[in-house]
Amino acid sequence: MSGNEQNALLELRDVWAGYGAGPVLHGVSLTVRAGEVVGLLGRNGMGKSTTLKGVLGLARVHGGSIRFRGEELTRKAPYEIPRLGIGYVPQGRRVFPELTVLENLWLGLSAGGRGARPEQGPGRRRLDEVLARFPALAARLKQKAGTLSGGEQQMLAIARALLMGPRLLLLDEPTEGLMPQLVARTERLLLELKDQGLGLLMAEQRLETALRLCDRLYVLEKGRIVWAGDRRDAHPEALRRALGLGA
């Protein structure tokens, strides 16, 4: 993978990270480039979410380097990281159920940290753009987010992340628990975002989803990358074995 570093959006090198005492990640290295979807595959507890949270500064990084567009993230305060252009869609669609759709979106706008009030200027334009992409949300701005369907909540979580104007989107199992047609819709959306030049790094448990969406894959096993490569090179059987799924 040498030679890719120039256009790498996100680059992790030998990252050790965790929460309390022991590290969860044992030397993870990976790259995400603009305009590609990278999958982080692994079973529960293998370090997928920890990798995402390490990038965001929400898990403690003990060693290694995490660079976003050449900038070292490990020494930055957690709140600065989203402002650099990294959107995060947490697992389980964490919208704020008691707030309206608009208030939820507003959090994404205001947090960009650009200082401007969201009513005016670029924030307003971005909101209109994002809402044009999500007509179902545009029609429900005044509704409490908790009353939305699971799929709509997922759209809201993605929309909120997009409002920050990110170049990189971190998604934690974005299609988990959605109905099949919503899964298809979410996947279409993610591919659209990719075509617009965003880099996407998604944690995923299901091999089929990952093979459909991702250009490149990393398989995590107990905090280490045990398989990395292009989707085209991926041998489903080998991956299945790496994931510990039968075989």
Place this chain on the structure above:
Amino acid sequence: MPVSKPTPAPALRPRSRARPELLGVLLVVGLLALVPWALGPFERGLLLRMLIWGLFALSFDVVFGYAGLLSLGHSVYFGLGAYGAAWTLLALHSSASPGAGLGTGMALGVVLPLLAGLGLGGLIAIGLAPLLVRTGRHGFIIATAVTALIAFTLAQSRRDLTGGDDGLTLPPLPLALGGWRVGCADPGPAYGLVLLLVAMTVALYGAIVRGPVGLALRLVRENERRAEALGFDVLRVKALAFALGGAGAALAGALYALTSCHVSTRVFHWLVSADALIWTLFGGAGTLVGPLLGTAVFLALREGLSGLWPPGYPILVGLALLLTVRAFPEGLLGLVLGLARGAARWAWPGRTGRTAREARNGMSDGDGTGEKRAAGRGGAQGVRRAAGRRQRRF
């Protein structure tokens, strides 16, 4: 993806829930403006204290209820406001000629001392805020208690400036309306000024906590990590809340000094902060009306019960508090809203309102930033992780 049709401009301000409350507020302010003229001086004085201490409790609640920070040093800013006003008034009083007109009197005796008190307390709150909020959730309680201790000890040791336990006695306010000279025994016209300033401050706090800043405060209170993942600078949000609360406390302190005509070092004591905590919990934390209501009812209760049974009234007050907080965890406001909602349901079946707690916890979504459902993660690791993050509320 082409943007085919721009969405009609949405109202971008967070949804306003103010309408019925605004009416209620206007009604209360109107009543408070009219009622005192029908009361005797003692009752007027009680109302005045309710307003000032209510403002103090509200400023405490901005820090405690909205930002989730328990500050035992809130009395420091009240005390600085009080002494800032007192020192200014004393300095100006000696220089003002006795025959000065009402305008000069107002400026020298009221406006400048108020500004000085607000400035002194507010600036020190702004200066200390970034340091104090860095101490972490539990450290913050201790650090703020220490600031109160330091302020109290310093004030005690400089009797020449503060008057120590005896305090400073201030000349009466130079307010005169229709030949009604104001003494501290009857704060008639001063009452109007205090009501105006308190109402304005409450309105300002209301605008702030219902706007973007309020949303940020609630987000930080409910889940700091998620706030950070959304790009909010948690320390800055907390410092802002602390400074806003400190400024309100300073204004309350300045009004207290000017209207009670006496201020002693007691105002710095951390127990004064504890009073605000009690009144806030009593009335309903994390709301605008709760602290005002709690303070008013508490002070009325204390007056009433101390007349009833002078030696033992603190026991009665304590019991009343305990029972209220035990039976109505959302405080008096929760009780009142609950009753109102019950009445509304009875009158118009099928419509429901929100409880104070629901309104307050609007941001709560279970746990938060990718905290996995521990079951999904399996293993002790996940459980430990989830447990480690659960301590975000006192």
